[in-house]
Amino acid sequence: MFIYKYISRDTKEFVKRKLNSLSIFKYRIVSFSPILAKVYYFFNSKISSELYNVTNGIYLNKVSNFNQGRFRRNIHRIEKGLIMRPRRETFALGYMNTVLDDYKYIVKKFNNEEVKWSTSVLDEFFRVCSGKEIDKLKSKYLTVRLKDATEDMWVNCKNPYLYKDKDISVSPQELLELCQVRSSVRWYINKVVEKQDIEDAIEVAKTAPSACNRQPFRFISTNNRDLILRVGGLAPGTSGFLENIPNLICVVGDLKNYEFEKDRHIIYIDSSLAVMQMLLFFQTKGISSCILNWPEEYKRDKAISKLLNLEKSERVVLLVAFGYADKTGSIPFSAKKGNNEMLEII
Numbered sequence: 001m002f003i004y005k006y007i008s009r010d011t012k013e014f015v016k017r018k019l020n021s022l023s024i025f026k027y028r029i030v031s032f033s034p035i036l037a038k039v040y041y042f043f044n045s046k047i048s049s050e051l052y053n054v055t056n057g058i059y060l061n062k063v064s065n066f067n068q069g070r071f072r073r074n075i076h077r078i079e080k081g082l083i084m085r086p087r088r089e090t091f092a093l094g095y096m097n098t099v100l101d102d103y104k105y106i107v108k109k110f111n112n113e114e115v116k117w118s119t120s121v122l123d124e125f126f127r128v129c130s131g132k133e134i135d136k137l138k139s140k141y142l143t144v145r146l147k148d149a150t151e152d153m154w155v156n157c158k159n160p161y162l163y164k165d166k167d168i169s170v171s172p173q174e175l176l177e178l179c180q181v182r183s184s185v186r187w188y189i190n191k192v193v194e195k196q197d198i199e200d201a202i203e204v205a206k207t208a209p210s211a212c213n214r215q216p217f218r219f220i221s222t223n224n225r226d227l228i229l230r231v232g233g234l235a236p237g238t239s240g241f242l243e244n245i246p247n248l249i250c251v252v253g254d255l256k257n258y259e260f261e262k263d264r265h266i267i268y269i270d271s272s273l274a275v276m277q278m279l280l281f282f283q284t285k286g287i288s289s290c291i292l293n294w295p296e297e298y299k300r301d302k303a304i305s306k307l308l309n310l311e312k313s314e315r316v317v318l319l320v321a322f323g324y325a326d327k328t329g330s331i332p333f334s335a336k337k338g339n340n341e342m343l344e345i346i
Ligand SMILES: Cc1cc2nc3c(=O)[nH]c(=O)nc-3n(C[C@H](O)[C@H](O)[C@H](O)COP(=O)(O)O)c2cc1C
Pocket: 182, 183, 184, 185, 186, 235, 236, 237, 238, 290, 291, 292, 293, 294, 318, 332, 333, 334
């Protein structure tokens, strides 16, 4: 504003404090009850873009013939059923028809790990479960089962498998060192990260735990200068070092994986777990990184959705700047809290 630069710093401070007191008063009132909070957000659009994505997600979840989140969750429910002690004679009957309809769809559409995984789970399910209803479902399964599938196709995803097959070779000290050497780096040399390194990082990221194994996220990576400036420029936390970012990943969560509002936060949890693994992998390759906050605001959300062609059920979780560190660049120390503040053993 034109007049703004003629106002003294003290006056600005005074106005700011008064506005803050008003804001405190407003939040005091609306935070009295969930109903008041709801009324407040009815008249205020601050969280409307999240609501828009949540409703679009639930709608798309319900209307789509095939829903990947639903399918992955159901297959996971079955694999969990298979490891129960004691294992029930029959289970999953309430949703097996949906599973088989979804399975029929993916067998036709894709030929990927998901098909192998689900075939191995369903094979095992129909091998160990018995009963009249199961027999009927089994014949339905056999009519749609992946053609010519043999067990060696899923040698790496045998379902279920025993813990004794696991071998751990990373020492606690190595892990600690890796975590300690990672820090948020904001100054990079002008060098793009090879595609293979990014693919390997995703390989590591996707081994992270995910609620019901849905994996409701994806990564959009670019080293296109113009796009980095436009996408990164939407994130206020890039201020001062945006021009310097050689590679950028946008982490996107998809709410159409969920049928209910109560699950709307899982995209953030799942993708963040995966992102952390990705950053640690980058570190092992000498690639530095810095997470960039994505503030949830209608205008910003709309702009990035347009730039990245996101679906109406997709939300940006965060951005990651990454690349080879400029060794002359400084790094904030960012001391960590003490264990006594973070840990309570009861
Ligand atoms: C969710 C999240 C958002 C962040 N956003 C920004 C950001 O917008 N800009 C920035 O420079 N750093 C950002 N950071 C980096 C933090 O400032 C940094 O992780 C923190 O100070 C700890 O430092 P360290 O990562 O070096 O241990 C973000 C980190 C997280 C986890």
